[in-house]
Amino acid sequence: MINYEQFQSIELRIAKVLQAERIEGSDKLMKLSVNLGEEERTIVAGIGKKYEPADLIGKQVAVVANLEPRSLMGIESNGMVLAADYDGPVLLCPDREVLPGARIK
Numbered sequence: 001m002i003n004y005e006q007f008q009s010i011e012l013r014i015a016k017v018l019q020a021e022r023i024e025g026s027d028k029l030m031k032l033s034v035n036l037g038e039e040e041r042t043i044v045a046g047i048g049k050k051y052e053p054a055d056l057i058g059k060q061v062a063v064v065a066n067l068e069p070r071s072l073m074g075i076e077s078n079g080m081v082l083a084a085d086y087d088g089p090v091l092l093c094p095d096r097e098v099l100p101g102a103r104i105k
Helices: 004-008
Strands: 012-022 030-035 040-045 060-064 070-072 075-077 083-085 089-091
Touching: 012 040, 040 075
Parallel strands: none
Antiparallel strands: 012 030, 012 060, 030 040, 070 075, 083 089
C-alpha cells in the first residue's frame, strides 16, 4: 500500500502519439514519439503484439511522465505508457480529446 502523498508524486498525464515504429529485433517493443504539451519525448512500450504503428498515430494515451529514464534495446525511454493486461496490453485512453500534457487526477 502507498499513502496518498506517495500517489500524488506519480505524474500521470495524457500524451498524444506523433510517431510510432517497431523496434528491430523485438516482437513487442515499439518506439513512440509523444507530445506531452510542453515537450516531446520518446517512450518505448511493449505493445507491439496487439497494436500496429499506423493505428497509434494521433491516439491519446495515459503515461507516467516522471518515471526515471531507462534504456530498452539501446533506446532511452522517458516515461511509461499505461495499459491494462487483458489478453495482452489494452491502452488506457481518454474517452474524448484533451490537451496533450493534461494531468490525470
